[in-house]
Amino acid sequence: MMAGRFRRPAPTGWLCLTLLAGCGVSHEMALISPGDLASRSPEISWYGPSSIGDRRSNEAWLRTVGPPVTVRAPAAAFEALRAGDSLAVFSWNMAVGGGDLLSFLQEEAGIVCRGAASRSSSRYSHVVVLLQEAFRRSADLPPVIDPALAARRSEHDPHPEGDPDVVETAARCGLALVYVPSSRSGVDAPGETRHDKGNAILASLPLLDIVAVEHPFETERKVSLAATIPGPGGAWLRVVTAHVEVTSTLHRVILTGNQTRVRQVAGLIDVLDRIAGAEQRRAPVLVGGDFNTWSGGESALKMLRRTFPESPPWDGQSTRGPFPTDHIFFKAAADADGTGELSPRLIPGSYRRIEDRYSSDHHGRFVWLEVSGHRSPAASQPHRAEEHGP
Amino acid sequence: MRLAFTDFCLILLALSLCASRSVAQEPGGSTSTALGGAALGAYSGGVFGLLGGVGPCNRTLSGPTCPRIAAAVGAGVGLVAGAWMGTEDSESLNARWRGAGYGAALGTLVGYGLSRGVRQYGWTDVGTFLGVGVALGTAPLGAAVGFATGAAVGGLAWLVVPEMKIGDAVGLSLVGLAVGGLAGWVSGMDVHRDSPPLVIPLQVRFR
Numbered sequence: 001m002m003a004g005r006f007r008r009p010a011p012t013g014w015l016c017l018t019l020l021a022g023c024g025v026s027h028e029m030a031l032i033s034p035g036d037l038a039s040r041s042p043e044i045s046w047y048g049p050s051s052i053g054d055r056r057s058n059e060a061w062l063r064t065v066g067p068p069v070t071v072r073a074p075a076a077a078f079e080a081l082r083a084g085d086s087l088a089v090f091s092w093n094m095a096v097g098g099g100d101l102l103s104f105l106q107e108e109a110g111i112v113c114r115g116a117a118s119r120s121s122s123r124y125s126h127v128v129v130l131l132q133e134a135f136r137r138s139a140d141l142p143p144v145i146d147p148a149l150a151a152r153r154s155e156h157d158p159h160p161e162g163d164p165d166v167v168e169t170a171a172r173c174g175l176a177l178v179y180v181p182s183s184r185s186g187v188d189a190p191g192e193t194r195h196d197k198g199n200a201i202l203a204s205l206p207l208l209d210i211v212a213v214e215h216p217f218e219t220e221r222k223v224s225l226a227a228t229i230p231g232p233g234g235a236w237l238r239v240v241t242a243h244v245e246v247t248s249t250l251h252r253v254i255l256t257g258n259q260t261r262v263r264q265v266a267g268l269i270d271v272l273d274r275i276a277g278a279e280q281r282r283a284p285v286l287v288g289g290d291f292n293t294w295s296g297g298e299s300a301l302k303m304l305r306r307t308f309p310e311s312p313p314w315d316g317q318s319t320r321g322p323f324p325t326d327h328i329f330f331k332a333a334a335d336a337d338g339t340g341e342l343s344p345r346l347i348p349g350s351y352r353r354i355e356d357r358y359s360s361d362h363h364g365r366f367v368w369l370e371v372s373g374h375r376s377p378a379a380s381q382p383h384r385a386e387e388h389g390p
Numbered sequence: 391m392r393l394a395f396t397d398f399c400l401i402l403l404a405l406s407l408c409a410s411r412s413v414a415q416e417p418g419g420s421t422s423t424a425l426g427g428a429a430l431g432a433y434s435g436g437v438f439g440l441l442g443g444v445g446p447c448n449r450t451l452s453g454p455t456c457p458r459i460a461a462a463v464g465a466g467v468g469l470v471a472g473a474w475m476g477t478e479d480s481e482s483l484n485a486r487w488r489g490a491g492y493g494a495a496l497g498t499l500v501g502y503g504l505s506r507g508v509r510q511y512g513w514t515d516v517g518t519f520l521g522v523g524v525a526l527g528t529a530p531l532g533a534a535v536g537f538a539t540g541a542a543v544g545g546l547a548w549l550v551v552p553e554m555k556i557g558d559a560v561g562l563s564l565v566g567l568a569v570g571g572l573a574g575w576v577s578g579m580d581v582h583r584d585s586p587p588l589v590i591p592l593q594v595r596f597r
Contacts, residue, residue: 147509219510249510250501251518257457258444294557297449306451322548322556 026051027216027266029274040212041068044180047271048214058214061221064149065181065196066141069167070210076118076174078204081126081231085371087205087344088124090354091241091288091328092364093132093320096154096185096197099360101169102161105129108354108364111173111204118174120204124368127204128229129175130241130288134166134200135185141194144184151197151220153186159359166200175202180212182223182243199225199241199289206230209238213271215264218245218252224268224289226275231371237344238275242268242289244300246325261292261300269307282334284344288365289327296324304329312351312367319353319363326353328367344369419483424476427483430490430528431472431575432465437525438533439464442568445561464572471575482578486528493527494520529574536570537563 028050034040039062049055081087090109094101105111109129110121120127135154144150170177181196188194201207207227215222224242231237244264247253252260268287276283287308293301296314305311308329319326328351333343350368357363419427443460450456475483501519505511526533543566544559 152509249512249515249518250522251514253444254440254518254522257440257454257461258448259454262448262453294560295449295555296553298557299448299450302449302451316553318555324555 027263027270029213029267029270032214037062038067039063039065039181041070043070043210044068045209045211046214047211047274049216049267051216054217057217058221061149061183064142064144064184065198066136066138068181068212069136069177069179070207071170071177072208073206074174074176074204075116075171076114076204078120078174079125081205081229081371083371085125086347087126087128087237087369087371089128089130089239089286089288089328089367089369090364091130091132091326092354093243093290093326093360093362094134094358095156095360095362096133096135096195097163098154098156099362100159100161100358101131101134101166102164102172103159104358104364105169105173105202108356108358111175113173115172116174128239129202130239131166131200131202132241132243132290133197134179135195135197136167136179136181137165137193137195139193141184141196144187147187150184150187153189156359166202170202173202175204176207177202178207178210178225178227180223180225182221198223199243201225201227201239201241203229211271211275213268215244216267218248218260218264220245222264226272236283237369238283238285240268240272240285240287240289242287242291244289244291246292261298262303265291265300265303269303282331284333285331286344286367286369287329290325290362291327292323292325293327294323301327307331310346312346315351315353317353319365320361326362326365328365330367343372345372419476419478419480423480423483424473426487427472427474427476428469429472430483430486431468431470431475433468434490434525434528435468435471435572435575436461436465437522438468438568438571441522442565444564445558446565448561464568467572468575471579474579479578486578489527489530490524491527493523493525493530495523496527497521497523526571529571532574532577533567533571536573537567539570540564540566
């Protein structure tokens with residue numbers, strides 16, 4: 001288990017000075033029963049911190065958001081996954097309503113959005129978009145007036161093609177969708193429809209085995225999201241969209257020894273390892289997200305690179321102002337060729353920053369996978385990749 | 391040219407030693423002042439160590455072990471320096487207590503201001519700013535010189551080295567603050583002010 005490879009966060013900070021012990025800071029995670037809360041849909045497997053304090057804080061925020069949205073199969077008739085296909089994966093923090101998701105999908109991902117008649121353009125065979133800070137607009141969200149239980153409202157200019165939320169965008173483009181809100185985006189305001197925000201996965205392929213991971217609490221609730229993409233012959237890829245804290249308070253920094261992102265990432269790795277352990281195989285996993293890192297050498301990134309050894313190397317580029325916040329990590333299947341199953345592999349050199357921010361404050365990240373396994377490696381180059389380079 | 395981390399710490403230490411030499415009056419102390427000095431020094435040194443470890447420790451896979459070691463080293467240095475000062479130079483130590491009081495007041499003010507304006511800040515953070523203010527107030531000159539040096543080096547590296555990001559520059563600034571603050575305590579052990587001033591020649595070669 002990954003959790004065993006890292007030292008468990010223990011009392012530090014002021015305790016180092018006083019030589020006392022007891023106020024632990026843990027990243028240990030546990031399966032959570034959805035209970036009777038609508039915002040924890042039983043369609044999804046929920047994991048969260050074992051710590052009672054973290055769990056209470058998360059639940060206070062959980063009560064401010066609406067239920068998750070799951071559209072497991074794309075409404076449009078996209079092609080099924082076959083050997084030799086390519087899979088384009090995008091990861092993007094769309095800054096709530098700031099980012100123009102519809103334009104991103106059409107121009108960057110090459111989706112021709114026509115509702116149930118949507119289709120992929122010739123650029124990519126299949127598309128997965130891992131979103132952070134996606135938003136959903138709904139008058140049915142619980143009322144929230146306490147600003148201590150809501151993230152700051154995002155202000156932005158309207159986009160040319162309107163301002164659809166993630167649910168409407170997925171419907172317009174005929175894509176499968178999983179959306180799990182983590183917090184309200186601003187408290188109730190007169191004359192405004194309520195918003196919540198969180199991570200989402202959009203795909204031109206079905207999304208199964210959905211898992212929500214509530215991170216150990218720092219200053220606001222963060223929920224990462226995993227789903228499995230099935231393929232023929234049992235082939236599959238687990239994709240994860242992750243979002244961790246940008247900075248904690250000085251009190252937390254001192255108390256934990258600045259372990260904010262480390263413990264949140266360790267929690268995510270712990271859950272992914274539990275899932276893999278239960279399946280008793282090394283599954284291929286791709287994690288994309290906004291890790292809010294201030295430096296390319298941060299501990300959280302090093303942990304992820306060690307856990308996902310086939311990750312593309314960081315290109316040294318920042319993705320939010322001067323900060324290198326957004327990254328993609330990958331772990332290939334163990335002995336994929338020996339199993340005879342289809343298996344995703346990174347196409348070398350395909351990992352890059354997306355230059356157009358589409359009105360978000362973040363650049364997106366892109367990586368291209370090939371689906372191999374039934375053919376010899378020489379013959380398994382993706383046909384779309386040969387025809388249309390990145 | 392990229393300086394190794396150790397080189398950088400040594401340069402900062404030297405600069406801070408030169409900058410924060412205190413003027414002592416040499417009155418002797420008692421057991422109680424020695425204990426008080428040890429406590430104040432250990433506390434302040436521990437906080438300096440923790441703050442200095444924020445950046446470098448967040449590049450390791452050691453979890454909280456690294457900041458704990460940084461805090462322990464800082465506390466050890468502060469303890470020795472504070473005990474020495476309490477034994478040999480109680481007036482200089484009194485000045486540090488006064489500085490701690492000013493630091494506490496200023497830290498409380500900053501923390502309170504943040505708690506009014508930033509959602510996630512509360513009374514625990516006001517208390518934390520108070521605590522950090524106490525430490526900074528005991529060696530303000532060394533901390534300031536160290537922080538400025540760290541910020542200058544970090545800022546320059548951020549501009550020159552593509553892989554260096556702003557987080558690395560912030561980390562270097564805090565390393566500077568910690569080394570400067572600790573050097574401020576160590577320099578307080580130099581109670582014989584009629585001895586020649588400490589001069590450390592530095593040579594930096596660019597290739």
